Amino acid sequence: MAAPFRLYNTLTRTVEDFVPVTPGRVGLYVCGMTVYDRCHVGHACAMMIFDTFVRYLRHRGWEVEFVRNFTDVDDKIINRANEVGEDPLALAHRFIAAFHEDADAMGLLRPDHEPKVSESIEDILTLTQQLIDRGHAYVVDGSVWFSVETFDAYGRLSGQKVDELRSADAAEGKRSGADFALWKAAKPGEPAWPSPWGPGRPGWHIECSAMAASRLGDTIDIHGGGLDLVFPHHENEIAQSECGHGAKYVRYWMHNGLLTMSSGQKMGKSLGNVINIEDALGAFPAQTLRLYYLQNHYRSPLPWGDEALPEALAMLSRLYEAREVAEAMGGEGDAEQLAKELGPDAEAVLNLGRAFPARLYAALDEDFNTARALGDLFELARAINRFANHKKAKKRGGPVVAPALAAFALVADATGLMAQPTRDFLDEVKTKRLAALGITRDEIEAKLAERNALRAEKRWAEADAVRGELDARNIVVMDTADGVDWRVKLG
Secondary structure, X not given: OOOOOXXXXXXXXXXXXXXXXXXXXXXXXXXXXXXXXXXXXXXXXXXXXXXXXXXHHHHOOOEEEEEEOEEOOOHHHHHHHHHHOOOHHHHHHHHHHHHHHHHHHOOOOOOOEOOEHHHOHHHHHHHHHHHHHOOOEEEEOOEXXXXXXXXXXXXXXXXXXXXXXXXXXXXXXXXXXXXXXXXXXXXXXXXXXOOXXXXXXXXXXXXXXXXXXXXXXXXXXXXXXXXHHHHHHHHHHHHHHHHHHOOOOEEEEEEEOOEEEOOOOEOOHHHOOOOEHHHXXXXXXXXXXXXXXXXXXXXXXXXEOOOHHHHHHHHHHHHHHHHHHHHOOOOOOOHHHHHXXXXXXXXXXXXXXHHHHHHHHHHHOEOOOHHHHHHHHHXXXXXXXXXXXXXXXXXXXXXXXXXXXXXXXXXXXXXXOOOOOHHHHHHHHHHHHHHHHOOOHHHHHHHHHHHHHHHXXXXXXXXXXXXXXXXXXXXXXXXXOOEEEEEEOOO
16 A cells, blocks of 8 residues: 655645545656756756655555656757757757666666657647637747736746746737747748648647646646746646646646755756766766765755765765675674673664664655655664674674664665665775776785785885875775775765
8 A cells, every 4th residue: 555645845835745636646747858968967856856756656655657758849959950960850869868878877767658749749739729729829920829818827836927927939929928839830940840820849838738648647646847947837837738628737746956056056058067967977876876866855955066976975885884884794693682782882773773664754755855864874874883893793793783784775675775786886986986086906906915015024114105105095995804905085
């Protein structure tokens, strides 16, 4: 049975109990990419947040139908295609393929449906005609415009006032400055499709209304997207859909905060401040991005700077290293009896591990509070490390940390975080960070061999100097009972 949860609704500005159209089922539509370039880490914010949200809902027993579109017909695509001398649809579909490469590399789930505008023209034409027939749209010189004044509820999502608005769409014959295009008459050199009003292409807003309804019905449970889409895009979607279908369009509006630069700007291609996902994943494991996007509440702005991913990697490594410590603990017996015998730190980690599932669900069921859930996970990791200092922990502590290891597995299943095996993650960190540091494994191993030889000759000062050389290059040497190991210093 699906577990109940609560969600902040941008429309009502309150956290509400989630009540779906169909019991046990969630229809989720998320606005996707306008595909005219590679994805950047700003785009990945919504991608990762809603991926994690879908994972969690399914983990909690919900049947989720997840739809995310591709806008492959748009002014930006046409302009880029003209710049590079490529067919607009060919360019868009090339970047759809690149999008899938990036999404797969980040470990994202594929949506159940990924409709494209170019493949949804009939649905768009049908909805546009319905709006004309119901008196909410009008035709001017082959273009079709939505009449904002015919929808009394316009502005309720964003708080905008109709008499203060002027649409970005400009044309002679518009009845009001706030009216926006549903269908744009064809221009030379642009993609065009036949319509009852003449050849042309869809306006931006009508696309999502049509694609959402064709997959999820006239009323959908949750509509997601970045906070920057509230106005005008989502406001216009409501107007089109409710006027065209005569039904409530969306029950819950879910908007994520945006990446913000230290300057206060959002990240955007037009601002020239983007970091592509491809480049980010060349230097950091994909799990780093997942932690980065989940460390704040999804509705909060997320600061971005040069240290954003290095800091996230350092945080994530602390979790993986704590799990590695716990995985190395052996022994058997009754966990409670062992914890009492091994002392307060053992009792603390046992109790925190056992309490973790309820705490995770309490956090994520209340407006998907990943920040709170991660706080509890880091508390558990710190408890493992404190307990590991006990001289008998490694040999006998296995039963005590078993609930903590189960907690890590729960996080992986429910959110996708910590899903990578510990050794694989630590090896990937070495590989990717060494490239950034300009040092190779062979160089490190050669230095360690030199240090071992010096230690064998009891030339301790020289051996320590070699260790210092490596430390200066952010390589930490660890002498353990099992031999010498090394890690990349992460913060």
